[in-house]
Amino acid sequence: MADNGFIKQLSDLNGVLVGTQLGSSTDAVARQMNDELKAAGGKGFSDLRLFQSYPDTAFNLSSGQVDAIVVPNISAAEFMKTTPDAFKVTFSYGKPAYLSWVTRPEDKTLLEALNGTITRLVKSGQIAEMQKKWVGLESGTPEDGYLPDNAVQLKQ
Template sequence: MNKMAGWKSCAVTLALCAASVGAHADDLANVHKAGELVVGTEMQFAPFDFLENGQQAGFNKDLFAEIGKELGVKVRFIDLPWPSVLPGLEAHKFDMVGGPLTVTKARADRYAYTLPIADATDALLKRTGDTSLKQASDIAGKTVGAGKSTAQYEQLKVWAATLPKPPEIREYVDFNQAYSDLAAGRIVAVANSVTNIAYVAKQRPDTFAVMQPSFGAKVYYAYCMRKDEDSKTLLAAFDAALVKMNKDGRLAALQKKWLGVAMDTPSTLPAPNY
């Protein structure tokens, strides 16, 4: 190759690189270009996401419909087993996770959280009429359940280790399986956020009851995105939409509809308690 040809080749390469850089867009720009926000979730997590007559129902469906209006895009959900959701986010299979997730230190180091949308403090669900369980510490030496790869499982494991005789903890792929085992008497309780189990107990009061008080640290639910530069604009736009919904009462209305009560949620993301 002669010298002039070499310079021409370099010029073409630099032009292609410049075009590639110029074509790069962040996540918000990509969402607007596609006309849709793609959300990964697990539809076995009532009252946030669940299936009713084969169709999605719950808090997330309603909240993201409002978010879509604010962003000017449609929202499309992808239903996956929970252990596959966060890996799917990292693999860029969707724009964000709609669990929602408990805000924890380990996750906050790895993912970018939105503003909180509900209380996620842990509590225990038991069978209605089980007089052997009057308070959370009564699960000592018994068998309880929690969701596989969930923050509720991790917090239960830490708290249970402080009991005189730690309980056996069974992990379930989804909480519906845990609730089924609880109803059948194969375990004595299920650990989940008080928000979730209050909904379950309300739906089946003859079968389930919430044990009070809750246990563990005060924590919140939020959604999450990838923790990179490209996600910053999408996160800012999402949070701005949440703030607007909080101010005009739409968030409180959805909390009352699906969670039973309007909840005070922080206007900034609090530091995780564990």
């Protein structure tokens, strides 16, 4: 979000023009935020504008076409890294979402190689270093509680 000084929490988005990426995970999150605002007796967003990409949302925020954007932390970090004075994360919403490597159940050798490499990189601190270098923030690597509902995790 732009550092306009008045958006510090969810309720500050009542009556605000918000943007996000069409069909993305944050599209659903933004709609949930709007519903939550209305359920709490607020006006909700003045409008939700949907764009083709996260960079499009950032452009529309910087050009004043929207007042705030809902984007993943990784996108926000990239925007702040490339244009440090233009954007600021004013608050986070919801639980963290993580990306996963998925293999077929019969690919046990590949699964073991992926798990082993990721574990080694986490323990050595290299994952955190790469996250900071390439993304601009350390997002952490959970050991449990990250699987979506009904997911199956194969044990090694």
